[in-house]
Amino acid sequence: MTPVLELAAVSRDYRGLRPLRIAELRVGAGERVALLGLDAPAAEVFVNLATGTALPDAGEVALFGRATSAIVDSADWLATVDRVGIVSDRAVLLEELTAIQNLAMPFTLAIEPPPEEVRGRAAAIAREVGLPETAWSAPVSRLDAAGKVRVRLGRAVALDPGLLLLEHASASVARGSVGRLAADIAAVASRRNTAVVALSADDAFARAVATRVLTLQPATGVLKERRRGWF
Numbered sequence: 001m002t003p004v005l006e007l008a009a010v011s012r013d014y015r016g017l018r019p020l021r022i023a024e025l026r027v028g029a030g031e032r033v034a035l036l037g038l039d040a041p042a043a044e045v046f047v048n049l050a051t052g053t054a055l056p057d058a059g060e061v062a063l064f065g066r067a068t069s070a071i072v073d074s075a076d077w078l079a080t081v082d083r084v085g086i087v088s089d090r091a092v093l094l095e096e097l098t099a100i101q102n103l104a105m106p107f108t109l110a111i112e113p114p115p116e117e118v119r120g121r122a123a124a125i126a127r128e129v130g131l132p133e134t135a136w137s138a139p140v141s142r143l144d145a146a147g148k149v150r151v152r153l154g155r156a157v158a159l160d161p162g163l164l165l166l167e168h169a170s171a172s173v174a175r176g177s178v179g180r181l182a183a184d185i186a187a188v189a190s191r192r193n194t195a196v197v198a199l200s201a202d203d204a205f206a207r208a209v210a211t212r213v214l215t216l217q218p219a220t221g222v223l224k225e226r227r228r229g230w231f
Contacts (some may be wrong), residue, residue, distance in 0.1 A: 002065035004029050004163050004195040005050055010059035011221070014045045019057070021221030022046075025214075029162070032189055032196040034206035037225065042201040043167050047088070050165060050197070051081050064162060085156030085194070087185075088167035093151060095141035099131060102140055102151050106158035125154040128191075130184040145172040146181050157188060164189055164219030166198040170205040182208035 005027040013019040022041050038046060041221050048054040049061050052068035061068045063080060071077045093102055097111065103122035106112035114122060126136055129150045135143060140151060149169050156164060166185070170178050182205045189196045200206045206213050214223035 001028060003027055003062070003207075004031075004064060005048070005197065006060075006062040007056075008060050008062075009221075010049065010056045010061060012045055012049060012054065012056045014041060016041060018055050018218060020045045020049075020061075021218065022216075023221040023223065025223055027163070027195050027197055030190075030193040030195055031212065032198070032210040034198040034200055034210035034213045035216060036203065036206055036213065036226075037218060038099065038199050039201070040168055042169075044090070045086075046199055047086060047165050047167055050163075051084055051086070052077055053081075069167060082159065083162045085159075085161035085164045086167065087149065087152045087156050087164065089172070090167070091152050091155070093140050093148060096139050097127060098137050099140055099143065099147075099151050100136045103154045103158070106155055107182060121158075122142055122154075125152075125158055128188060129154045129157075146177040146178075149173060149181060150184075150231050153185060153188065157192060157194065160192065162192060164194050164196045166196065166200070166209070168202075169198065170200060170202045178202065179208055181205075186207050 003026040007022040007025040010022040011019045032133050049056055052071050055069055071080060100119060100122045101111040103125050104111045104118045107118045107121060108114060131150045135147055173181060186209050198206060213226040215226055216223055
């Protein structure tokens with residue numbers, strides 16, 4: 001089966017201590033993988049490479065079986081990246097609008113208020129990502145960090161992507177909320193058969209959200225699998 005995402009002998013200089021190197025990574029359809037060892041700048045570079053926003057200096061990135069270097073123009077890129085959902089603090093929320101209005105945005109820009117049919121779709125997503133109904137009509141600015149991640153998750157999965165990229169999703173979340181958030185993300189991805197790549201420095205989050213946890217060896221780009229249990 002063709003991998004959803006594949007990186008082979010990839011290197012990308014981003015003016016960090018060293019280039020981002022990924023020796024080999026293959027993510028299958030519906031597979032959930034966590035990568036430890038990428039700080040925030042490196043994670044942003046990884047997301048840009050995975051989505052074809054940037055090309056590697058060396059090696060090849062393939063998204064849904066197609067090399068990102070083969071993307072010919074902006075329309076081609078938009079059609080490709082529409083199949084990827086991204087959960088990142090870099091994804092702007094309209095914090096003075098409600099959670100439902102923010103979740104309606106993938107479907108329409110007419111959000112004051114959204115049409116009833118769109119509001120129903122947004123409410124279904126809010127329910128799916130575990131956002132309490134009491135929070136639906138509140139401005140997003142009043143949500144805690146976990147709530148904002150759930151709104152970003154809802155927007156990321158609204159158009160049913162084949163791949164979900166999580167960019168340090170638990171970094172600002174209270175420790176007591178991390179486990180439930182990770183379990184809910186895993187459940188959403190499992191129901192939708194959406195592949196996940198979670199870039200994180202949070203071991204507990206990584207183990208809860210993914211079925212395969214890999215640690216990057218930055219000098220070589222080798223991804224070493226972390227085994228579960230004692231052995």
